[in-house]
Amino acid sequence: MSFFISFEGIEGSGKTTQIKLLASRLESLGYDVLITREPGGCPIADQIRRILLDPDNDNLDPKAELLLYAAARAQHVAEIILPALEQNRIVLCDRYCDATLAYQGYARGLDLQLVQQLNILAAGMCRPHLTLLLDMQPEHGIERARDRNAANQGPDEGRFEQETLAFHNKVRQGYLKLAEEEPRRIKIVDADGTLEEIAMRIWRIASNVFKPQGGM
Ligand code: TMP
Numbered sequence: 001m002s003f004f005i006s007f008e009g010i011e012g013s014g015k016t017t018q019i020k021l022l023a024s025r026l027e028s029l030g031y032d033v034l035i036t037r038e039p040g041g042c043p044i045a046d047q048i049r050r051i052l053l054d055p056d057n058d059n060l061d062p063k064a065e066l067l068l069y070a071a072a073r074a075q076h077v078a079e080i081i082l083p084a085l086e087q088n089r090i091v092l093c094d095r096y097c098d099a100t101l102a103y104q105g106y107a108r109g110l111d112l113q114l115v116q117q118l119n120i121l122a123a124g125m126c127r128p129h130l131t132l133l134l135d136m137q138p139e140h141g142i143e144r145a146r147d148r149n150a151a152n153q154g155p156d157e158g159r160f161e162q163e164t165l166a167f168h169n170k171v172r173q174g175y176l177k178l179a180e181e182e183p184r185r186i187k188i189v190d191a192d193g194t195l196e197e198i199a200m201r202i203w204r205i206a207s208n209v210f211k212p213q214g215g216m
Contacts, residue, residue, distance in 0.1 A: 001031075002085040003209065004126070006096035009134035010172050011161060012144030013191045014198060018134065019092045021199045026090055026210060034084045037094035038072065042079045045072035053157035060159075066104045066118060073097070073122035082126055090210075097123055098131060098178050098186070103160075106174025107167050130209065132202055133179050134191035138168035141191075 005022075007015040016037075023033045040049040048068050051057060060068075073096075084091050097119040105115040142161065149158045179186040189201050 002088045002090070003130075004081070004085060004091045004093070004128045005206070006093045006098065006128040006131045007134065008095060008098050008102070008131055008175055009191060010136065010138050010141045010168050010175070012141035012148065013134040013136050014144075014195070015094050015134055017195060018198055018202055019094055021195070022202055022206060023092055025203065029210060031090050031210065032088070033090045033092060034080075035092050035094075036076070036080055038076060038096055038099065039069055040072065041076040041081075041093075044079075045076045048072040050155060053159050055156055055159045055162060057159060058162070062104065062108045062110055065108075066100065066110055066115065069100050069104065070118040070122040073119075077123050077126050085126075093128070096128060096131075098175065101178060102171045102174035106177065107170040128185065130205070131186040132205065133175050133186055133188050134198070135172070135176070135188050136191040138165055138172055142168060
């Protein structure tokens with residue numbers, strides 16, 4: 001069985017940890033799981049990621065930013081996501097098309113229809129079956145993201161953490177609006193609580209889809 005789940009949420013909402021926890025759980029049930037992320041997920045898209053998240057690029061034009069996200073996505077879908085789904089794998093993706101609507105559309109103020117068209121150009125019919133929106137107050141999330149970035153050994157990816165609280169509030173409201181528009185696909189998960197509590201909330205939703213495989 002192939003299945004595509006995207007994880008969304010503001011900075012520091014704990015997506016990356018929860019993706020790993022869900023992946024282990026699914027693997028223990030016998031599923032073949034691929035974890036990937038956007039922007040990035042393959043070498044060309046990772047190069048684009050470095051441009052997008054470099055804090056020195058604070059003058060990146062919003063339209064250029066939008067096109068770079070779309071370019072990274074087109075490559076990632078063609079090279080990684082579609083082949084994995086064709087091989088009957090479960091794909092867990094840290095951010096996807098809804099992030100572009102929330103960040104470049106709702107928060108930056110670019111035309112939502114234009115953003116949607118670029119999402120279609122980049123992703124085609126490759127749409128998540130389920131999207132888990134980890135929702136929390138931006139004040140909590142940003143603090144967590146800044147701590148993480150300060151401890152990070154790799155390249156500085158803090159360009160979005162420099163944004164104002166108002167920006168992150170717009171991102172959050174954008175995500176909530178998207179969830180309201182597509183309640184069957186986008187499920188809101190309260191991201192305040194312990195890791196185990198949040199994992200349990202996610203499993204309550206995911207367990208409707210996944211049953212033990214191959215006699216396990
Ligand atoms: P993350 O890997 O920490 O989630 O960082 C990715 C950043 O890129 C995050 O700040 C959200 C932003 N982003 C967009 O603005 N638009 C997009 O389409 C995607 C995928 C991410």
